Amino acid sequence: MSSTAHPTPVDRSRSKGGPTPSLTHLKGATATRARELIALYPEPRSALIPLCHLAQEQEGWLSPEIMVDIATLLDLTPAEVLGTASFYDMLHTEPVGSHLVSVCTNIACLLNGAMELLEHAESTLGVNAGGTTADGALTLEEAECLAGCDGAPCVQVNHRYVGAQTAESFDQLIADLRSGARAAEIPTHGTLNRVARTTGLQADRDQVANERSAMAEAQGQRAAAAKDTAADKAGA
Amino acid sequence: MAVTEAPKIITGRIGHADSHTLERYLATGGYDGLRKALAMTPEAVVHEIDTASLLGRGGAGFPAGRKWAMLRKSPVTYLVVNGDESEPATFKDHLLVERDPHQLIEGVLIAAYATQVSQVFIYLRGEFALGLERVQAALNDAYSLGAVGSDIFGSGFSVDVVVHPGAGAYICGEETALLESLEGKRGFPRIKPPFFPAAIGLYGEPTVVNNVETMSNLPWIVLNGGSAFAALGEGRSTGTRLFALAGHVNKPGVFEIEMVKTTFRDLIHAPVLGGGIPHGRELKAFIPGGVSAPWFGPDEIDLPLGQDEVADAGSMLGSGSVVVMDDHTCAVRASWRITRFFARESCGQCTPCREGSGWLEKIMERIETGNGREDDLDLLLDACDNIAPGLTWPPQQTTICVLGPSIPSSIGSAIQMFRDEFLVHIKEGGCPYG
Ligand SMILES: Cc1cc2nc3c(=O)[nH]c(=O)nc-3n(C[C@H](O)[C@H](O)[C@H](O)COP(=O)(O)O)c2cc1C
Ligand code: SF4
Numbered sequence: 001m002s003s004t005a006h007p008t009p010v011d012r013s014r015s016k017g018g019p020t021p022s023l024t025h026l027k028g029a030t031a032t033r034a035r036e037l038i039a040l041y042p043e044p045r046s047a048l049i050p051l052c053h054l055a056q057e058q059e060g061w062l063s064p065e066i067m068v069d070i071a072t073l074l075d076l077t078p079a080e081v082l083g084t085a086s087f088y089d090m091l092h093t094e095p096v097g098s099h100l101v102s103v104c105t106n107i108a109c110l111l112n113g114a115m116e117l118l119e120h121a122e123s124t125l126g127v128n129a130g131g132t133t134a135d136g137a138l139t140l141e142e143a144e145c146l147a148g149c150d151g152a153p154c155v156q157v158n159h160r161y162v163g164a165q166t167a168e169s170f171d172q173l174i175a176d177l178r179s180g181a182r183a184a185e186i187p188t189h190g191t192l193n194r195v196a197r198t199t200g201l202q203a204d205r206d207q208v209a210n211e212r213s214a215m216a217e218a219q220g221q222r223a224a225a226a227k228d229t230a231a232d233k234a235g236a
Numbered sequence: 237m238a239v240t241e242a243p244k245i246i247t248g249r250i251g252h253a254d255s256h257t258l259e260r261y262l263a264t265g266g267y268d269g270l271r272k273a274l275a276m277t278p279e280a281v282v283h284e285i286d287t288a289s290l291l292g293r294g295g296a297g298f299p300a301g302r303k304w305a306m307l308r309k310s311p312v313t314y315l316v317v318n319g320d321e322s323e324p325a326t327f328k329d330h331l332l333v334e335r336d337p338h339q340l341i342e343g344v345l346i347a348a349y350a351t352q353v354s355q356v357f358i359y360l361r362g363e364f365a366l367g368l369e370r371v372q373a374a375l376n377d378a379y380s381l382g383a384v385g386s387d388i389f390g391s392g393f394s395v396d397v398v399v400h401p402g403a404g405a406y407i408c409g410e411e412t413a414l415l416e417s418l419e420g421k422r423g424f425p426r427i428k429p430p431f432f433p434a435a436i437g438l439y440g441e442p443t444v445v446n447n448v449e450t451m452s453n454l455p456w457i458v459l460n461g462g463s464a465f466a467a468l469g470e471g472r473s474t475g476t477r478l479f480a481l482a483g484h485v486n487k488p489g490v491f492e493i494e495m496v497k498t499t500f501r502d503l504i505h506a507p508v509l510g511g512g513i514p515h516g517r518e519l520k521a522f523i524p525g526g527v528s529a530p531w532f533g534p535d536e537i538d539l540p541l542g543q544d545e546v547a548d549a550g551s552m553l554g555s556g557s558v559v560v561m562d563d564h565t566c567a568v569r570a571s572w573r574i575t576r577f578f579a580r581e582s583c584g585q586c587t588p589c590r591e592g593s594g595w596l597e598k599i600m601e602r603i604e605t606g607n608g609r610e611d612d613l614d615l616l617l618d619a620c621d622n623i624a625p626g627l628t629w630p631p632q633q634t635t636i637c638v639l640g641p642s643i644p645s646s647i648g649s650a651i652q653m654f655r656d657e658f659l660v661h662i663k664e665g666g667c668p669y670g
C-alpha cells in the first residue's frame with residue numbers, strides 16, 4: 001500500500017496558539033469581523049454558520065476557495081465546512097444572483113395563490129424555480145414557510161420581506177430591483193446583518209466562574225437555612 | 237365565550253411605531269422586571285414562574301418553571317433561546333423579535349439569572365434578516381445601559397448574550413438539532429435519552445432551551461407576580477398566548493388571546509380578531525396548531541383555545557398557528573403541499589421519516605395531478621402506518637425526533653374527513669375544485 005492510503009491527520013495545532021493563519025480570499029474588514037465572531041464562542045466551530053453568512057456577504061456565494069479560508073480560521077478541513085454548509089438552504093455552494101427572490105408556496109401562501117404567483121414569476125423571469133436569469137442578476141427560489149404568512153403569498157428578496165404580491169406588483173418589484181430603486185431597503189445578496197456587535201464578550205470567563213461558585217455557595221446556605229426552618233416548623 | 241378584556245402581556249407595546257427602540261422600552265416600564273428579579277433570590281424568581289404555570293410556547297408545552305426547578309438541582313451552563321420559528325404558518329416569534337426585541341432580551345436576562353447561567357445564545361432563523369438586526373441593535377443598547385455584560389445593574393451577576401443566525405433548515409427548531417447547528421454542524425437531532433439538553437446539551441454541558449415567546453412573558457410575570465398570570469386562562473393553560481392566524485381569513489395576523497376563555501370560532505370570526513372568512517364562504521377545515529397537527533372540521537370550531545382541551549379532542553395547540561381553509565379548498569392539494577414540506581425538511585437520519593415522506597409525496601403528487609391509481613388510498617394509509625404505527629394521536633414514536641411521526645397527520649386527517657375528494661381525483665383524474 002502506498003502512503004497516500006493513510007491521509008495525514010488534521011493538524012489541530014493552530015488552536016493551541018500557533019501562528020495566525022493566512023487567508024487568500026476573505027478580505028481585510030471581513031476577515032477582522034470573522035475573527036471577532038469566532039471570539040464570541042466557547043468553541044470556534046460554532047462560528048461556522050455566521051462565517052458562511054459573512055463570506056456570502058462578500059462573495060454572494062460560498063466558493064471552494066472561501067470555504068478553505070473558513071476552514072483555516074476554524075481549524076477544520078474544507079470538507080467539514082462543506083459538509084455543514086450543504087445542509088442549509090441559505091448557504092449557496094453555487095453562484096446566485098445579486099438578488100435572491102424567494103416565493104413561499106407553503107400552506108398559508110398556497111391557499112392565497114402562491115403557486116400561481118410562482119408560475120408567473122417563472123414565466124416573467126424566464127427561469128424555473130432554483131434558476132438564475134441569463135444576466136446573472138436574479139435568482140428565483142421556491143421557499144418553505146418564511147414566517148410571513150399574514151402577507152400571503154409571501155415574498156422575500158435577499159431575506160427582506162417585501163409583503164404580499166400580486167402578479168402586477170411582482171413585475172413592479174422586479175423592475176425596481178433591476179433599476180436599483182429599492183437598494184436602501186434591500187442590500188445585495190448575503191447581507192444578513194448590517195448591525196454589528198459593538199462589544200466583545202464583556203463577562204470575563206474567569207470572573208464568571210468565580211461569581212458562580214460564590215453563588216452556588218450562597219444557594220447551598222439558603223437551602224440549608226430553608227431546611228432548618230422547615231424542621232423547626234415540623235418540631236413545633 | 238368571547239373576546240376577553242385580559243391585559244396585553246407581550247403585545248402591549250407593539251402598537252407604537254418605535255416599539256423596538258430602547259427609548260420606547262424604557263418609557264413603558266422596560267427593564268423594571270429585571271431590576272426587580274435581581275433584587276430577589278434566583279429561587280424566588282423560579283418560584284414566581286412556577287406559580288405562573290407558564291407553559292413553554294415552542295410547541296411541546298412543558299411548564300417553564302418546572303423545567304428550571306428540575307435543572308437547578310445541578311448547575312446549568314448555557315441558556316439557548318429558540319427563535320428558529322419555521323413551523324409552517326407560525327409567525328408569532330417573528331413579531332416579537334422584530335417589534336419588541338428588548339422585551340425578549342429582558343426575559344432572557346431574567347431566565348439567565350433564575351437559572352444562574354452566564355452565557356446565553358439567541359438562535360434566530362436566518363431568514364429573519366431584519367429581526368437579526370433589531371435584536372443585535374437592542375443588545376448593543378442593553379450593553380450600554382449596563383443590563384448585559386459584567387456585573388449587570390451593579391448586582392454582582394454577569395452574563396453575556398450572543399445572537400446566532402441559523403441558515404434555513406426547519407429541523408433546527410427541534411432543540412437537539414438546534415444545539416448541533418449551534419455547534420457548527422448539520423442539524424441532526426440527537427437520540428434522547430441520553431442526550432436531553434438538560435443533562436448533555438451544548439458542548440456536552442447542561443443546557444436549558446426555551447422559546448422566544450416563553451422568554452418574552454417573563455418581564456411581566458416578575459413585575460406583576462406569578463399569581464396574576466395564573467389568574468388568567470383556566471386549568472393548566474394560564475395567561476395569554478399568541479395565535480398566528482392565516483389562510484382564508486379576512487384579517488390574518490398575530491393575536492394575543494386569553495387561554496381557554498376564547499374559542500376557535502372567536503379567533504376566526506370575531507371582528508376584532510380574524511374577521512371571518514372572505515367572499516362569504518363557509519369553513520371547510522382548520523389546522524389548530526401547525527402543520528404537524530391533525531385537522532379539525534366545522535364541528536370543532538367551538539373548542540376553547542386551551543392546551544388540554546385541544547389535546548382531548550385529538551389534535552394539539554402546538555406552535556399556536558391556526559390555518560383556515562374555506563369550502564373551495566382542495567383537501568388533496570393542501571395535504572400534498574404539507575407532505576412535500578416534510579419530505580424536503582426531513583433531516584434524513586431515520587428510514588421511516590426519510591423514505592416514508594418521499595413515498596407519501598410521490599403518491600400524493602400523482603393523485604393531485606390526476607394520475608392516481610386505484611389502490612393509492614390504501615397505499616397511502618399503509619405508508620402512514622409504517623411511519624406512525626396505528627395512526628394514533630399522539631403518534632407512536634419510531635424515529636429519533638417527532639418530525640417523522642407527525643408526517644401522516646395531514647394525510648390521515650384529509651382522508652378521514654374528505655375521502656370522497658381523493659376518490660374523485662383518482663377515478664376521474666381531476667379536481668372537483670378545478
Ligand atoms: C420538528 C420540530 C420543530 C420544532 N420547531 C420549533 C421552533 O421553531 N421553535 C421552538 O421554539 N420550538 C420548536 N420545537 C420545540 C423544541 O424542540 C423545544 O421543545 C422548545 O424550543 C422548548 O421551548 P419551550 O419549553 O419554551 O416551548 C420544535 C420541535 C420539533 C420536534
Ligand atoms: S424523524 Fe426525520 S427529521 Fe427527525 S431525526 Fe429522524 S429523519 Fe431526522
Ligand code: FES
Pocket residue numbers: 104105106107108109110144145146147148149152154324325326
Ligand atoms: S406559509 Fe408562506 S410564509 Fe408562511
